[in-house]
Amino acid sequence: MSALLEVADVSKRFQMGGILGRQEVRAVDQVSFGIAADKPEIFTIIGESGSGKTTLARMILGLERPTEGNILFRGQPVRHDNRADRLKFMANVQPVFQNPFEAFNPLKRVDRYLQSTARRYLAARDKASIEAAMDGALQKVGLSLAEIGGRFPHELSGGQL
Known part of the structure; x- marks a missing residue:
């Protein structure tokens, strides 16, 4: 399978709290899936409110960096270290917002x-x-x-x- 998108063991943790104590929140925990490049596919991420769907989508779009794991688009890491990388990625990937x-x-x-x-x-x-x-x-x-x-x-x- 030639992968269009590979999400491998992706996790995202946020630190919450202040001077009285800090708490770690696991927004996404060890998510893995792949979408083949060689055949049309409809892929949906569903879950309850607060289950990490938006955080996962933000990581796939490169708007948020995973704490752990890798996200590859056409075999390349989804990182936008500069404007040229971001524009190249966004020429191929466009989000469709819910509202x-x-x-x-x-x-x-x-x-x-x-x-x-x-x-x-x-x-x-x-x-x-x-x-x-x-x-x-x-x-x-x-x-x-x-x-x-x-x-x-x-x-x-x-x-x-």
Whole structure:
């Protein structure tokens, strides 16, 4: 199996407390799984509130470092020691947030997010290639630039966002 993502014995501990005493909290404890690169797969992390789902997701995205274990994306450690590493990783991995109304600035038009993504991750520079990239991405999810362009987040449904 060629792995797209490998999570191996990952743990995350936080120190809580202050001068009266410190306590260690295990947010994630010895999690391991792999996602194959050679076949489509839907993978879901589920659990009760407080079970470590968000902390695990933050570690996979490189926003939090594991206390123990390793996370590899396409065989490379998920570490963002510099801006170039982070941008390279984010060109391939994008989170989908649970509440889209919190993920978007209500004062920014939705197509501005798409434009900046096309520029940054697809290196699109001219207006035609930027719009083609935007429309292509929207078409993949059953939308179009004609219906999304120029609209604010509150003008779209949660599903559209």
